[in-house]
Amino acid sequence: MNFKMLYIDGAWTPSASGAYIDVENPANQERFACVPAGNDADVDKAAKAAAAALPAWAATPLSERMEYMKKMLTYFKEMEPQLTDCIVKELGAPVSFAAASHVRYQYVRTQSYIDLAAGxxxxxxxxxSTVYxxxxxxxxxxTPWNYPLGQIIQKVVPAILVGNxxxxxxxxxxxxAAYYLTEAFHKAGFPKGVFxxxxxxxxxxxxxxxxxxxxxxxxFTGSTEAGVGVARRALATMKRISMELGGKSPCVILKGADYEGAARMCLDSIFLNSGQTCTALSRLVVPKDDKETVERLLLQLLPEYVVGDPTDPxxxxxxxxxEHQFQTVCSYIQKGIDEGAALLAGGLPxxxxxxxxxxxxxxxxxTNDMIIAREEIFGPVLCVLTYDTEEEAATIANDTPYGLNAAVWGPKEQAVATARRIRSGNVYINDGPRDVTAPFGGFKHSGIGREGGMDGMLEFTEPQALFDCGL
Known part of the structure; x- marks a missing residue:
């Protein structure tokens, strides 16, 4: 793969800038590739190509657009080994997690959009009237760096399927990783300028x-601070905006819950991908009189999370x-120590x-007024908080500027009741699985709009009402 080119108007082309950006492997600090440092001229060329392609692509029957996407998915699946290796190197994701979550799960997402499109x-x-x-x-x-393929799929596939x-x-x-996806689009024969x-x-x-x-x-997907800046700039020209932003998600354990199942789900969420997940369950909210029981369980499970060379299965x-992320996470660990939180495990590396x-x-x-409990750390750092009543647990869960994700573990009726009180776009009940056909997005500072499912596809459409007396 030639990473030194851009893809514009159906062809690989050099950047007008002639400059490049190095890509570093965070596991060994080796700079192993580079990509063009594109400029305004490149954006102008790409925007003009996309605008020129729009009328014909929007007029293409949905069934034909679906066939193009099916072809793309076939080529995309053939690239699994290269994609996995690429994400291990550029992100530092462990190879087993990279293959399962960063690559194969994106095939599931892509297929889900294709399946939903016809309906x-x-x-x-x-x-x-008739609404079109x-x-x-x-x-x-x-798109952001933490899920270099998944966040692209969530935007590009539904946008193109509905005619953008x-x-x-x-x-x-x-x-x-985007280069391999681009090659799959190219091989599938999409008309020039569509992607x-x-x-x-x-x-x-x-x-x-x-x-x-x-x-x-x-x-846009990224931090809330960056998203606000992007939104302000985009709104200056009255663009539509969709923002998937930050989170500080709670995992609430109720009395009578499967404590081990809850603890394992929480640790998977905050430690896999090195905590660099917008939906990470970074606040574990537990009954005060069971605090020591939960702490012992966390320490019992912790050795399963082996740290090391990401190429090792x-x-x-x-x-x-x-390095920037390393320094950021370290600064938050130091803040937690300075604020008086107790280190149960880990600490400054x-x-x-x-x-x-x-x-x-x-x-x-x-406590929920500490910086480590309020700000998104985006690293493998878990905060354990306690409560006396279920009402207090819900209050703690909601005491955040964010509302992207949450989990509640406990007897189902109680868990559902508590989940409905949490102001969050997604809430997992016990070991409920992720549903790719459901809408994904947040309340409050966690974003505007939705990705995933039909909601995520309709996000890329505008309704037009024709008042025709119902004829």
Missing amino acids: LPLVETLPQ REPVGVVGCI TVVLKPSQHTPL NLVTGRGSQIGNAMCDHPLIDMIS AVKVGPVAS PAPEKGYYVYPTIFTDV
Whole structure:
């Protein structure tokens, strides 16, 4: 794969900038690849290609668009070994987790969109009108580094299926997986301009996409702070915006719950992918009189989360993604210590000599006014908080600016009642599985709009009402 090119108007092409950005392997600090540092001229070229392709693609029957996507998925699946190796290297994700969650799960997501497409309510007959769901237009997709493939699938696949054209800007830190997906689109024979890839720094490419008059919508995933900046800039030209932002998600354990199942789910959520997951259950809320029982259980399970070389199939926790992320996570661990939280496990790691490794860290005696309980750390750091009553547990869960994800473990009726009180876009009840056909997104500072399922597809449409007396 030639990572030194952009993909614009159906062809691999050099960037107008002639400059490149290095990609670092966080496990060994080796700079092993580089991608173009695209510029405003590249964005302009991609936006014009997407705009030119839009009328014909929007007019293409949905059944034909689905066939194109099925072909893409066939080629996409053939790339599993290369994609897995790529994500291990650019993100530091352990190979078993990279293969299962970063790669194969994206095939499931893609297929779910294809399966749902035929049933989309794109035409609705009302008593005196007909409502048509039209494509928004050219969609600018800005994706983060922590799930370098999954976050792209959540945007690009549904946007294109419902008739939009796309300009994609992947993270400059983990851009390589996007190249394999782009090649799958190319091999599937999508018309020129339907899908375009421009790599580069967020401060330049993201701004250029927000400013460009031919881009009609910005779909962004990242931190809340960055999302607010992107939204403000995009709204200056009245673009549609969809924002999947941060989280500080609670896992509430009620009396009578399966404590081991709850603890294992919470540790998987916060430690796998090195805690670099927007939905990570980073606050474990437990009954005060069972605090020591839960702490013993956490320590009992912790050795399962082996830290080390991400190419080793036995490893569950690799490095964090970059030196910047390493320093950020370390600063939060120090804040937790300074605030008086008790370290149950882990703590400040030594300075990285070969790889940005942060060992799983658990704080107890945490109160919800502490910085470590309020701000998104985005690392393998868990906070344990306690409550006296179920009402207090729900209050603690909601005492956050975020509302992206949550979990409640306990007797089902009580768990459902508590879950309904939590202001969060997603809530897991006990060991309920993730449903790819359900909408995903957050309340409060966790975002605007939804991804996944029919809601995530209709996010990329605009309703047009024709008042025709019901004829």
